Amino acid sequence: MGRGKLKLELMRNEKSRRLTFKKRKHGLINKLHQLTTLCDVTACMIIFDDNSNYHEPEIWPRDPEKVRRIVESYDSPKSVSTFGLSDFFRDRTKTVDEELKKLRKSNLESKFPIRQEFLDSLTESQLREFGDALKNKARIAKSRIEFLKNQESTMKQEFSSTLLDYPPPPDFGNLDRNQETASSSSSVMNQNNSVISDDATNFDDRHYCGPSSDIMIPQHYYTAAAPVVVEDVVLPPQLQYWENDGGDQEEDILQFFDGSFWS
Amino acid sequence: MGRGKLKLELMRNEKSRRLTFKKRKHGLINKLHQLTTLCDVTACMIIFDDNSNYHEPEIWPRDPEKVRRIVESYDSPKSVSTFGLSDFFRDRTKTVDEELKKLRKSNLESKFPIRQEFLDSLTESQLREFGDALKNKARIAKSRIEFLKNQESTMKQEFSSTLLDYPPPPDFGNLDRNQETASSSSSVMNQNNSVISDDATNFDDRHYCGPSSDIMIPQHYYTAAAPVVVEDVVLPPQLQYWENDGGDQEEDILQFFDGSFWS
DNA sequence: TGACCCCATATTTGGATGGT
DNA sequence: ACCATCCAAATATGGGGTCA
Numbered sequence: 001m002g003r004g005k006l007k008l009e010l011m012r013n014e015k016s017r018r019l020t021f022k023k024r025k026h027g028l029i030n031k032l033h034q035l036t037t038l039c040d041v042t043a044c045m046i047i048f049d050d051n052s053n054y055h056e057p058e059i060w061p062r063d064p065e066k067v068r069r070i071v072e073s074y075d076s077p078k079s080v081s082t083f084g085l086s087d088f089f090r091d092r093t094k095t096v097d098e099e100l101k102k103l104r105k106s107n108l109e110s111k112f113p114i115r116q117e118f119l120d121s122l123t124e125s126q127l128r129e130f131g132d133a134l135k136n137k138a139r140i141a142k143s144r145i146e147f148l149k150n151q152e153s154t155m156k157q158e159f160s161s162t163l164l165d166y167p168p169p170p171d172f173g174n175l176d177r178n179q180e181t182a183s184s185s186s187s188v189m190n191q192n193n194s195v196i197s198d199d200a201t202n203f204d205d206r207h208y209c210g211p212s213s214d215i216m217i218p219q220h221y222y223t224a225a226a227p228v229v230v231e232d233v234v235l236p237p238q239l240q241y242w243e244n245d246g247g248d249q250e251e252d253i254l255q256f257f258d259g260s261f262w263s
Numbered sequence: 264m265g266r267g268k269l270k271l272e273l274m275r276n277e278k279s280r281r282l283t284f285k286k287r288k289h290g291l292i293n294k295l296h297q298l299t300t301l302c303d304v305t306a307c308m309i310i311f312d313d314n315s316n317y318h319e320p321e322i323w324p325r326d327p328e329k330v331r332r333i334v335e336s337y338d339s340p341k342s343v344s345t346f347g348l349s350d351f352f353r354d355r356t357k358t359v360d361e362e363l364k365k366l367r368k369s370n371l372e373s374k375f376p377i378r379q380e381f382l383d384s385l386t387e388s389q390l391r392e393f394g395d396a397l398k399n400k401a402r403i404a405k406s407r408i409e410f411l412k413n414q415e416s417t418m419k420q421e422f423s424s425t426l427l428d429y430p431p432p433p434d435f436g437n438l439d440r441n442q443e444t445a446s447s448s449s450s451v452m453n454q455n456n457s458v459i460s461d462d463a464t465n466f467d468d469r470h471y472c473g474p475s476s477d478i479m480i481p482q483h484y485y486t487a488a489a490p491v492v493v494e495d496v497v498l499p500p501q502l503q504y505w506e507n508d509g510g511d512q513e514e515d516i517l518q519f520f521d522g523s524f525w526s
Numbered sequence: 527t528g529a530c531c532c533c534a535t536a537t538t539t540g541g542a543t544g545g546t
Numbered sequence: 547a548c549c550a551t552c553c554a555a556a557t558a559t560g561g562g563g564t565c566a
Contacts, residue, residue, distance in 0.1 A: 003540040003555055010303050015547095016540075021302040023539055028298060031291055031538095031558095032308070038274050039284040043310040045295070046337050050304050050398050057337055071334050074309050074320055135313050266535055266560040283560070285528090290558055294538095 021049070029060050042132060044070040066132075073136040284312070292323050305395055307333040329395075336399040 011017040025047060036043050044067045047058040059067050274280040288310060299306050307330045310321040322330050 008297060008300055011301050017302055020540070021298070021304065024294070024298045024302070027538060028291070028294055031287070031294065034271060035284070035287045035291060035310070037271060039280055039287070040273050041284065041311055041313050043308065045306065045308040046333060047298070047306040048304055048333070048336075048402065059337070068338070070309060070311070073311075074322075075331070139311065268536070286559060
């Protein structure tokens with residue numbers, strides 16, 4: 001016996017259809033989970049069981065917040081300003097929350113560079129989540145850049161070459177509902193943990209991506225290319241093994257910290 | 264040989280990781296497609312390839328419009344008013360579009376009941392799409408109802424029993440940017456293709472769901488229960504086989520037309 | 527690099543059965 | 547109705563190859 005081959009059409013038998021639905025749904029979610037962890041990609045899925053009433057949609061990841069985040073970054077160009085790294089700081093436990101809030105404030109006050117102490121303070125899972133938030137942010141900015149690039153090229157402005165000029169440091173206005181202003185320097189890790197000081201040369205293939213904060217970034221700054229400032233950052237203890245692993249994959253977690261995403 | 268067992272962790276080898284990603288992504292999309300067609304559910308998936316640059320997110324279904332629709336109905340309570348059946352009428356070919364526009368107008372002018380000619384005019388795939396749109400609409404209204412039910416029960420109003428009173432016919436204001444007003448009657452198929460005339464009795468387990476149009480529905484009407492008007496509708500030719508099939512599954516397509524969704 | 531093909535095995539899953 | 551378990555067939559997919 002075993003089983004017969006399966007035609008790709010709606011299953012006529014209600015009972016087996018429901019059973020199959022549950023089995024396959026489970027398998028599908030399992031496989032999506034595998035895909036994301038095996039290949040380090042972010043993904044989400046929404047499944048409505050239209051037939052059974054009184055049933056919530058099945059989603060993956062389980063956390064609706066994550067789904068929302070992914071979905072938002074999917075149609076990012078429309079909602080750049082509404083997505084913020086602050087999402088990462090939501091729904092923390094009280095103590096961790098306090099600690100992070102403090103860290104965040106100090107982080108903001110020090111004008112956006114990612115601080116060594118900040119990274120050190122995170123557990124691995126927090127760091128992963130932080131990385132995800134950065135990924136989302138990077139994607140949003142990147143798609144925005146692409147969008148504006150296309151817009152620019154179709155407009156065929158004769159001034160397009162001037163876009164590569166070094167823009168004046170943007171003033172991002174009030175941050176975190178306080179009254180300080182911040183400079184435009186943005187700090188990210190690079191792959192070999194070395195220093196690349198900002199000499200304001202060869203930045204033609206990099207783009208300013210804005211600070212990691214949920215503030216509204218003036219649109220025209222996205223159109224301008226700017227050098228990426230890279231500081232020397234030591235990996236936090238939770239990720240040290242990525243360094244010493246000897247494999248060719250240490251960029252896995254670091255990748256979104258370096259400039260390759262923006263090339 | 265063959266292959267070794269696979270640990271559920273990030274694949275260290277970049278090459279095989281990318282390869283696996285492609286294979287599994289394909290398999291996943293395939294399986295999602297199978298799930299939806301086999302079990303008649305609506306689902307969507309978004310996969311970002313964070314590592315490779317210059318790459319759009321992979322989505323399923325292919326049509327971004329459909330993804331958008333599903334996603335919107337996922338967080339429906341926030342966007343009830345922005346989702347409309349009119350989505351179904353977008354991106355048609357010119358001729359079909361004209362025809363449908365006409366049909367739509369006549370449909371609206373006849374105050375929302377689904378017209379026989381309208382259903383007849385659709386191809387099977389169009390009909391399926393139409394069904395999907397209805398499903399979405401139903402889901403949105405249903406979740407709205409659930410939300411308000413909960414709201415109501417938590418408020419523990421002493422007037423809650425009055426919610427079952429028959430509400431006055433709502434005036435939905437201007438429709439389709441024209442100046443006509445419409446009655447509240449909503450027409451749906453029922454399972455055995457028979458007539459259930461509106462006698463305004465035993466409607467306690469049904470709820471008014473609003474017309475199938477992208478107009479803003481006054482919120483308080485959702486809180487009121489109302490009878491569902493059901494007219495006699497013959498299945499369009501494309502779906503006749505569902506009737507004569509003799510199986511126990513003829514409700515498969517009809518289900519979202521009858522009132523069972525609202526019980 | 528990507529697109530396909532092969533193949534041996536790992537994994538999924540229809541269908542049946544039994545329990546509640 | 548649901549759920550768990552079993553089993554064998556069907557499928558997915560690592561790893562390797564070839565071609566362009």
